[in-house]
Amino acid sequence: xxxxxxxxxxxxxxxxxxxxxxxxxxxxxxxxxxxxxxxxxxxxxxxxxxxxxxxxxxxxxxxxxxxxxxxxxxxxxxxxxxxxxxxxxxxxxxxxxxxxxxxxxxxxxxxxxxxxxxxxxxxxxxxxxxxxxxxxxxxxxxxxxxxxxxxxxxxxxxxxxxxxxxxxxxxxxxxxxxxxxxxxxxxxxxxxxxxxxxxxxxxxxxxxxxxxxxxxxxxxxxxxxxxxxxxxxxxxxxxxxxxxxxxxxxxxxxxxxxxxxxxxxxxxxxxxxxxxxxxxxxxxxxxxxxxxxxxxxxxxxxxxxxxxxxx
Numbered sequence: 425x426x427x428x429x430x431x432x433x434x435x436x437x438x439x440x441x442x443x444x445x446x447x448x449x450x451x452x453x454x455x456x457x458x459x460x461x462x463x464x465x466x467x468x469x470x471x472x473x474x475x476x477x478x479x480x481x482x483x484x485x486x487x488x489x490x491x492x493x494x495x496x497x498x499x500x501x502x503x504x505x506x507x508x509x510x511x512x513x514x515x516x517x518x519x520x521x522x523x524x525x526x527x528x529x530x531x532x533x534x535x536x537x538x539x540x541x542x543x544x545x546x547x548x549x550x551x552x553x554x555x556x557x558x559x560x561x562x563x564x565x566x567x568x569x570x571x572x573x574x575x576x577x578x579x580x581x582x583x584x585x586x587x588x589x590x591x592x593x594x595x596x597x598x599x600x601x602x603x604x605x606x607x608x609x610x611x612x613x614x615x616x617x618x619x620x621x622x623x624x625x626x627x628x629x630x631x632x633x634x635x636x637x638x639x640x641x642x643x644x645x646x647x648x649x650x651x652x653x654x655x656x657x658x659x660x661x662x663x664x665x666x667x668x669x670x671x672x673x674x675x676x677x678x679x680x681x682x683x684x685x686x687x688x689x690x691x692x693x694x695x696x697x698x699x700x701x702x703x704x705x706x707x708x709x710x711x712x713x714x715x716x717x718x719x720x721x722x723x724x725x726x727x728x729x730x731x732x733x734x735x
Contacts, residue, residue, distance in 0.1 A: 466520035536696030549639035574618035
């Protein structure tokens with residue numbers, strides 16, 4: 425279509441038509457949002473989270489862990505890189521999956537399954553890193569594309585601001601003027617849409633990058649806890665590094681349990697001992713006492729000191 429309204433420099437219309445030619449590209453992101461299916465991992469996590477939180481509040485940490493683990497997939501979903509639509513869908517899926525693994529870390533840690541907690545933290549770290557690596561280049565290019573398109577539209581509007589205001593101020597437009605104004609309005613719309621998609625894709629870049637770094641501290645915390653425990657076992661000279669003998673010694677000393685603070689701290693402590701030595705009856709007994717399923721053995725009376733012989 426060739427348009428050359430009287431009194432307007434041809435370069436104006438060349439720029440307008442070139443800028444408007446970018447508009448079909450906006451249909452992909454629009455379709456992307458309309459067609460993107462609800463993330464199944466996110467739906468399941470949202471549905472199950474209240475039950476898991478209730479179990480955690482009741483200090484039923486092993487049951488909370490089992491419920492969280494039931495949300496984990498048997499196999500990692502593929503990260504589909506066909507186009508921006510599949511990249512966004514996969515990024516959302518991986519973010520939801522990482523949050524599911526975070527829940528598994530929290531519950532496994534509380535339940536004393538520190539090895540599992542570390543495994544889940546490492547899995548979440550790997551998934552988040554894979555997601556960011558997959559979208560980093562294509563989304564950066566997309567942000568650049570829309571940023572440049574927005575700049576071109578802004579330039580056209582700025583260079584022709586007076587004429588556009590003139591057309592908008594007219595009560596009646598002839599066919600040529602109507603077409604001229606419609607083109608200008610199209611550029612105005614494109615500028616708004618371009619800014620929207622810059623924000624859309626940049627947000628995904630920022631959030632996914634932040635997620636890719638969020639699990640490093642979680643991995644370190646679990647590694648440090650396991651290293652600290654290993655050092656305690658190694659330092660227990662009477663057991664010569666034997667974990668079962670260490671558990672027996674620790675659970676036999678009331679001071680260790682009292683040092684854990686409140687009921688939640690004591691539960692975490694005993695659950696960990698139960699994971700290290702599932703067969704230890706003293707640990708099970710202490711758990712039963714803590715939760716009111718058994719009564720504590722009466723304290724042994726202190727024998728009076730023997731009086732010295734009179735000489």
